[in-house]
Amino acid sequence: MSEIIEQPRYGCALSAQQTVLAIPRALPIIHAGPGCASKAFSFAATGAGFQGEGYGGGSHISSTNTGESEVIFGGEPSLEKEIKGALKILDGDLFVVLSGCTSDIVGDDSISVAERFAAQGYPVVGTETAGFKGSSYYGHEIVVKSIIEQFIGDVKPQVRHGLVNVFAVVPFQDPFWRGDLEEIKRILTNIGLEVNILFGNGSAGISEWRDIPNAQFNLLISPSTGTEIAELLEAKYQTPYLQYPILPVGGVETSRFLREVAAFAGLSSLPVEKAIEKEERRFYDYFVAVSDFIGEYWNNLPVDLYAVGDSIYAPGVSSFLVNELGLVPRGVYVTDEPQPAWQSVITETLAARDSRLAAVLKFENDGGAIEMDIREKDKNAGKSIILGSSWEKFLAVDVDSLYAYLSLPLDEIVILNHSYMGYSGGLRLIEEVYSAVFKRKTATSRSIV
Structure with missing residues (x-):
C-alpha cells in the first residue's frame, strides 16, 4: 500500500494463519514477533463475528516470538526449536510455518527450515508471509500454493470422473465462510458431483488435500483470489478449471451456476434439471411468502442499495438484490484491491447482470473515501440500505439508513452458521434486508417514515 487508509478491511499476509486453521487438524507455526499471531487472530476471528479459537487458534498458536537476539x-x-516443540506436543496432521516481517527482513529462510523437517517425514510446510508483502488475500494464496507444492508434491493423478476441488471464499476473511462452503458442497453434491471442499466442517481434512490431483476439474468461484491456485494445479497436474466469476446468490444466479458447472463436468442434463427444479420450487415458495410483509410494510422498505465488501462477495450479493429484489444500485465498493485484469473481469461480469451495477462499481479500500462517497450520494437515506461492516453500521445510523452485515470487521454479531451463498443464502439475505426495517425502531404497519 502506498498511502495511509482509514478503516482497513483485511489483515496482512500473516493472517493466512487462519487459512491453515480452516483446514481440519492443520496447525500454523508462526515465526514472527510477539503479538503478531494474536493480532491476526483478533481481527480475522474475533472481529469476524466471534468465530472462536477452534481446534488450535487463539492462544494455542505456536510462535517463536522473535526479539532482539533473533x-x-x-x-x-x-x-527449528519451535517446530520440534510443536511436533512433540501438538496433535496435528499438517503444520504450516508462516514467517512475519521481522524474520523476512533479517533473511531467515523459513522454507528451508521447514524442508529439513519434511525431509525427515514430518508433515511440515514452509511459507514466507511477511506482512509487508501483501494482504490476507495474498497470504491465503501463498499458503494454499505452498501446501500443494511441498505437501502434495509431484504425484501422478488418478483422475476420478465427477470429483471436483472447490476454491472460493477466503476462510475467516469471509465471515460467513463456513456456511458458504457447506451450501456450495450441498448444491454441487445434489447435481451428482463428488466435492473436495477443503476447508471447514464439510472437509475431511488432509485426506481431501492429498486427493486434489485426482479431481476431474477444479472449480474457482471468484473473479480474483484463487486464480493463481487454479493455474498452478492446471500446470502441475493438468487439471482443467472452471472459473465462475461471481458468487451465486439466490434463485436465478445459482441455477445458472449449476447449469454451467454441470455442462463443464459433462453431467447428464436430466438429473441436473430435476435437482434445480426442486431447489427453485423451495426457493420461490419462500420468496412468495414474504409478499404479505412487503404489502404491509412497503412504505418502510429500502429502495437504494450500497454494498461494501470484497470482490468475491459484494458483486454477487448486489446482483441478487438488484435483479431479484428490485433494489436500485447506488454504490458497489470492492475493498480487496484486485489486480487490474481482475477488475476488468468484475466489471464485465456485473455489466452482464445489469449495466447499472457496473456504472456504480468502485474499487476502493479506503473506508473514509467510501463513507464520503455514500454521504454525497445518499440523498434518500430513509429509503436506502447499506450492507457492509460495523463501520457501515455506524454510518447508516448516522444518516438514517437501514443496514445489514456483509464484510469485516464485524464485532457486534456472533456468527456460527450463516451464509448468503446459493439458494438458502439468498433466502437468508432476504430476511436480513427486510428485518433491517425494524432496526430503525420507527417502522410500523403501513406507516410512512
Missing part, C-alpha cells in the same frame, strides 16, 4: 544473530535456530 534480529542480531538470526532466528532460524529459534524456529
Whole structure:
C-alpha cells in the first residue's frame, strides 16, 4: 500500500494463519514477533463475528516470538526449536510455518527450515508471509500454493470422473465462510458431483488435500483470489478449471451456476434439471411468502442499495438484490484491491447482470473515501440500505439508513452458521434486508417514515 487508509478491511499476509486453521487438524507455526499471531487472530476471528479459537487458534498458536537476539544473530535456530516443540506436543496432521516481517527482513529462510523437517517425514510446510508483502488475500494464496507444492508434491493423478476441488471464499476473511462452503458442497453434491471442499466442517481434512490431483476439474468461484491456485494445479497436474466469476446468490444466479458447472463436468442434463427444479420450487415458495410483509410494510422498505465488501462477495450479493429484489444500485465498493485484469473481469461480469451495477462499481479500500462517497450520494437515506461492516453500521445510523452485515470487521454479531451463498443464502439475505426495517425502531404497519 502506498498511502495511509482509514478503516482497513483485511489483515496482512500473516493472517493466512487462519487459512491453515480452516483446514481440519492443520496447525500454523508462526515465526514472527510477539503479538503478531494474536493480532491476526483478533481481527480475522474475533472481529469476524466471534468465530472462536477452534481446534488450535487463539492462544494455542505456536510462535517463536522473535526479539532482539533473533534480529542480531538470526532466528532460524529459534524456529527449528519451535517446530520440534510443536511436533512433540501438538496433535496435528499438517503444520504450516508462516514467517512475519521481522524474520523476512533479517533473511531467515523459513522454507528451508521447514524442508529439513519434511525431509525427515514430518508433515511440515514452509511459507514466507511477511506482512509487508501483501494482504490476507495474498497470504491465503501463498499458503494454499505452498501446501500443494511441498505437501502434495509431484504425484501422478488418478483422475476420478465427477470429483471436483472447490476454491472460493477466503476462510475467516469471509465471515460467513463456513456456511458458504457447506451450501456450495450441498448444491454441487445434489447435481451428482463428488466435492473436495477443503476447508471447514464439510472437509475431511488432509485426506481431501492429498486427493486434489485426482479431481476431474477444479472449480474457482471468484473473479480474483484463487486464480493463481487454479493455474498452478492446471500446470502441475493438468487439471482443467472452471472459473465462475461471481458468487451465486439466490434463485436465478445459482441455477445458472449449476447449469454451467454441470455442462463443464459433462453431467447428464436430466438429473441436473430435476435437482434445480426442486431447489427453485423451495426457493420461490419462500420468496412468495414474504409478499404479505412487503404489502404491509412497503412504505418502510429500502429502495437504494450500497454494498461494501470484497470482490468475491459484494458483486454477487448486489446482483441478487438488484435483479431479484428490485433494489436500485447506488454504490458497489470492492475493498480487496484486485489486480487490474481482475477488475476488468468484475466489471464485465456485473455489466452482464445489469449495466447499472457496473456504472456504480468502485474499487476502493479506503473506508473514509467510501463513507464520503455514500454521504454525497445518499440523498434518500430513509429509503436506502447499506450492507457492509460495523463501520457501515455506524454510518447508516448516522444518516438514517437501514443496514445489514456483509464484510469485516464485524464485532457486534456472533456468527456460527450463516451464509448468503446459493439458494438458502439468498433466502437468508432476504430476511436480513427486510428485518433491517425494524432496526430503525420507527417502522410500523403501513406507516410512512
